[in-house]
Amino acid sequence: MKREIFIGPVGIGGSHPVSIQSMTKTPTVDVVATLKxxxxxxxxxxxxxxxxIPDRESLPAFRRIVARSPLPVVADVHFxxxxxxxxxxxxxxxxxxxxxxxxxxxxxxxxxRLAKERSIPIRIGINAGSLAKKTRRLRLxxxxxxxxxxxxxxxxxxxxxxxxxxxxxxxxDVNDTIAAYELIDQRCPYPLHLGVTESGTLLSGAIKSALxxxxxxxxxxxxTIRVSLAADPLQEVIVARHILxxxxxxRAGIELVACPTCGRTSVDLLSRVRQFxxxxxxxxxxxxxxxAIMGCEVNxxxxxxxxxxxxxxxxxxxxxxxxxxxxERVEAKDAVARLVELVRALVDQS
Amino acid sequence: MKREIFIGPVGIGGSHPVSIQSMTKTPTVDVVATLKxxxxxxxxxxxxxxxxIPDRESLPAFRRIVARSPLPVVADVHFxxxxxxxxxxxxxxxxxxxxxxxxxxxxxxxxxRLAKERSIPIRIGINAGSLAKKTRRLRLxxxxxxxxxxxxxxxxxxxxxxxxxxxxxxxxDVNDTIAAYELIDQRCPYPLHLGVTESGTLLSGAIKSALxxxxxxxxxxxxTIRVSLAADPLQEVIVARHILxxxxxxRAGIELVACPTCGRTSVDLLSRVRQFxxxxxxxxxxxxxxxAIMGCEVNxxxxxxxxxxxxxxxxxxxxxxxxxxxxERVEAKDAVARLVELVRALVDQS
Numbered sequence: 001m002k003r004e005i006f007i008g009p010v011g012i013g014g015s016h017p018v019s020i021q022s023m024t025k026t027p028t029v030d031v032v033a034t035l036k037x038x039x040x041x042x043x044x045x046x047x048x049x050x051x052x053i054p055d056r057e058s059l060p061a062f063r064r065i066v067a068r069s070p071l072p073v074v075a076d077v078h079f080x081x082x083x084x085x086x087x088x089x090x091x092x093x094x095x096x097x098x099x100x101x102x103x104x105x106x107x108x109x110x111x112x113r114l115a116k117e118r119s120i121p122i123r124i125g126i127n128a129g130s131l132a133k134k135t136r137r138l139r140l141x142x143x144x145x146x147x148x149x150x151x152x153x154x155x156x157x158x159x160x161x162x163x164x165x166x167x168x169x170x171x172x173d174v175n176d177t178i179a180a181y182e183l184i185d186q187r188c189p190y191p192l193h194l195g196v197t198e199s200g201t202l203l204s205g206a207i208k209s210a211l212x213x214x215x216x217x218x219x220x221x222x223x224t225i226r227v228s229l230a231a232d233p234l235q236e237v238i239v240a241r242h243i244l245x246x247x248x249x250x251r252a253g254i255e256l257v258a259c260p261t262c263g264r265t266s267v268d269l270l271s272r273v274r275q276f277x278x279x280x281x282x283x284x285x286x287x288x289x290x291x292a293i294m295g296c297e298v299n300x301x302x303x304x305x306x307x308x309x310x311x312x313x314x315x316x317x318x319x320x321x322x323x324x325x326x327x328e329r330v331e332a333k334d335a336v337a338r339l340v341e342l343v344r345a346l347v348d349q350s
Numbered sequence: 351m352k353r354e355i356f357i358g359p360v361g362i363g364g365s366h367p368v369s370i371q372s373m374t375k376t377p378t379v380d381v382v383a384t385l386k387x388x389x390x391x392x393x394x395x396x397x398x399x400x401x402x403i404p405d406r407e408s409l410p411a412f413r414r415i416v417a418r419s420p421l422p423v424v425a426d427v428h429f430x431x432x433x434x435x436x437x438x439x440x441x442x443x444x445x446x447x448x449x450x451x452x453x454x455x456x457x458x459x460x461x462x463r464l465a466k467e468r469s470i471p472i473r474i475g476i477n478a479g480s481l482a483k484k485t486r487r488l489r490l491x492x493x494x495x496x497x498x499x500x501x502x503x504x505x506x507x508x509x510x511x512x513x514x515x516x517x518x519x520x521x522x523d524v525n526d527t528i529a530a531y532e533l534i535d536q537r538c539p540y541p542l543h544l545g546v547t548e549s550g551t552l553l554s555g556a557i558k559s560a561l562x563x564x565x566x567x568x569x570x571x572x573x574t575i576r577v578s579l580a581a582d583p584l585q586e587v588i589v590a591r592h593i594l595x596x597x598x599x600x601r602a603g604i605e606l607v608a609c610p611t612c613g614r615t616s617v618d619l620l621s622r623v624r625q626f627x628x629x630x631x632x633x634x635x636x637x638x639x640x641x642a643i644m645g646c647e648v649n650x651x652x653x654x655x656x657x658x659x660x661x662x663x664x665x666x667x668x669x670x671x672x673x674x675x676x677x678e679r680v681e682a683k684d685a686v687a688r689l690v691e692l693v694r695a696l697v698d699q700s
Contacts (some may be wrong), residue, residue, distance in 0.1 A: 263426075
C-alpha cells in the first residue's frame with residue numbers, strides 16, 4: 001500500500017482505485033478553449049487534468065482555468081522555479097516538476113516550503129528524454145538512470161520534510177518504462193503515476209500504453225495513469241478507460257465483444273458494430289454492461305448468451321439474447337437499433 | 351522451447367521468432383477479392399493467413415486461393431469434419447479445428463490420418479464462446495475449462511500418433527486469456543498461437559490484444575500471434591507489428607516517438623506527425639529505425655538525439671538530428687518533407 005495523497009478531491013495511493021489523468025493541449029493563455037477541453041475530458045471520464053504553464057503570460061490564464069475547472073488541476077512547470085511558486089499561488093491542486101530542469105536547490109526549497117504550507121502534492125516527473133546532464137553521464141542502464149534520478153530527488157524532498165509525493169518514470173520505450181517502475185516500486189512508499197511517454201499517435205500509442213501500463217497494473221504497480229498520445233486528449237481518456245476496463249471485470253462501463261468476422265459472416269457486421277459504438281459513445285453506466293455483437297453461428301450464440309445483452313446474426317435475422325429472457329428475433333436491419341434501445345434501458349437502470 | 355512445426359515455409363516453435371497471422375474477411379467463394387486481401391496482408395507483414403471454409407461451395411474457391419496465395423494458408427473449419435478432410439486435399443498448409451464442434455471421434459481420426467500423411471499441422475483452437483456442452487457443464491473457472499478441453503483433445507491427437515499440433519485458448523476476456531495460456535504453457539510441449547478473441551473494434555481490440563498478447567510474450571509464452579479485430583484485417587497485422595516492435599528493440603521497422611503535445615507546443619504537431627505517418631506507411635526497413643518528432647524544448651532535443659533521426663520544433667524552425675551529424679536547421683513548414691526524405695534514405699540503406 002502506497003502513501004495516500006490528494007489532488008483536490010481525488011485520492012491517489014492508499015486504497016483508492018486507479019485514477020485517470022490527461023493533459024490539455026490548447027494554448028494555456030486561451031482560457032475558453034482550455035476550459036472547453038477540460039469539460040470534454042471530464043465527461044469522458046478523466047479525473048485529474050494537467051495544464052502546462054510555459055511562461056509568465058500563462059499565469060493569469062492558469063488562475064482563471066483553475067477557478068472554473070470541473071476537475072482538479074495540476075500545474076506542469078519546467079525550467080523556471082518561480083513559475084512553480086506562482087502556480088501554487090494561483091490555486092493549483094498539484095504540481096508536476098521535472099528534476100532534470102527545474103533549477104537550483106534553493107529555488108526548489110522555496111517551492112517545497114510553499115507547497116507544504118498549502119498541502120499541495122508534487123509529482124517528481126522523471127522523463128528519459130530530459131534527465132539532468134550529470135545523470136545522463138552515469139554508467140547505468142536507461143531504467144536505472146531514471147530510478148537514480150528519482151531517488152536523489154525523493155531524498156531532497158524528504159530532507160525538507162516534504163512527503164506528499166507522487167513519482168513517474170516515463171520513457172518512450174515500453175521495456176525501460178516497465179523496468180523503471182518495477183525498480184522504484186520496491187524502493188519508495190509514494191504512489192506511482194504510470195505512463196509511457198511520447199508513445200506515438202492514437203493506435204501505436206494506445207498499444208504501447210496498454211503494454212506498459214497494463215503490465216504494471218496487472219502486477220499491482222501503479223496508482224494513477226496517463227496515456228499520452230499524439231492525438232486529441234479525449235482519446236487518451238478513452239484508451240485509459242479501455243485499459244482499466246479490460247483488466248478489471250468490476251470496473252463500470254460498456255464492454256463490447258465483437259467478432260472479427262471472416263469468410264463465414266453473412267452480414268456487414270463491421271458497419272453495424274460501428275453503428276452501435278457511435279450510438280453509445282459517452283454513455284457511462286454505473287456498473288459493467290457486457291454487450292456482444294456476433295456475425296455467425298460459431299461463437300455467436302455462446303458469446304451472446306454470456307453477455308448482459310448479445311446480438312447474434314444469421315443470414316436474415318438477428319437474435320437478441322438477454323439474461324433470464326427468451327431470445328428475441330428481429331429483422332437484421334433493425335437489430336442494432338433495438339440493441340441500442342435495450343442497452344440504454346440497462347444504462348438507465350444501472 | 352516448444353516443438354517445431356511448419357505452416358508452409360513458416361516455422362513456429364523451436365527457435366523461430368514470433369510470427370504474425372491474420373484471417374481473410376471476404377467471402378471465400380470470391381476468389382479474386384480473397385486473393386487481393388491476402389496480397390495486402392502479405393505486404394503489411396502478415397506471414398500466415400487463415401481462410402474459412404464455411405460450406406462445400408467454398409472448397410473449389412479455397413483450392414484456387416491456396417494455389418495462388420503468396421502466404422501459406424490455414425483452413426478454418428467448423429461443424430463439418432468432411433470439409434476438413436477436403437481442405438487438406440485442396441492443399442491447405444495447415445488446419446484449424448475447434449474441438450467444441452468438429453463432430454465424432456471417428457471423423458476426427460480420419461482428419462488426423464490424412465493430415466499426418468500430408469504433414470499438415472493442426473491447430474486445436476479452443477474458444478471460450480464455443481466449448482462443447484459437456485465441457486461447459488464442468489465446475490471449473492473459464493480458463494481451466496479451456497485448458498481442460500485442450501488437454502483432452504491433445505490426448506486424443508497423441509493417441510493417434512499425431513504431434514504436429516498448435517494450441518490456442520481464446521477468450522474475449524483478457525484475464526481469462528492470460529490465465530489459460532499460462533496454464534497450458536506449463537502442461538504441453540506444443541507451440542502456442544496467441545490471441546484475445548472478439549476483442550472489439552480497432553482501438554479497444556488493439557488495447558485488449560496488447561494487454562493479453564503483450565503480457566504473455568513478455569513472459570516468454572507464445573510462438574505466433576493473431577490480433578482479431580472487428581476491422582480491416584490489414585489493421586490486425588499493423589497492430590500485431592506494433593506489439594512485437596514495442597516489446598523487442600531489435601525487431602525491424604520504423605519506430606515513431608512523438609510527443610503528445612501540450613499547452614507548450616507552438617506548432618501544429620499532430621497534423622505533422624500524421625503527415626509523416628502517411629508518408630511512410632508500408633515502408634519495411636530491414637533493421638529498426640527510430641524516428642522522433644517533438645514539439646518543444648522540454649524533451650525534444652533529448653528524444654531527438656536518442657533517435658536515428660529526430661525532429662524537434664521550436665517556434666519557427668525545425669532542428670533535425672542525425673546520429674553523428676551536426677543538427678540541420680530547416681523551416682518548420684519544410685521539416686516533415688525533409689525528415690521523410692532522410693528516413694527514406696535510411697530505409698534504402700537498411
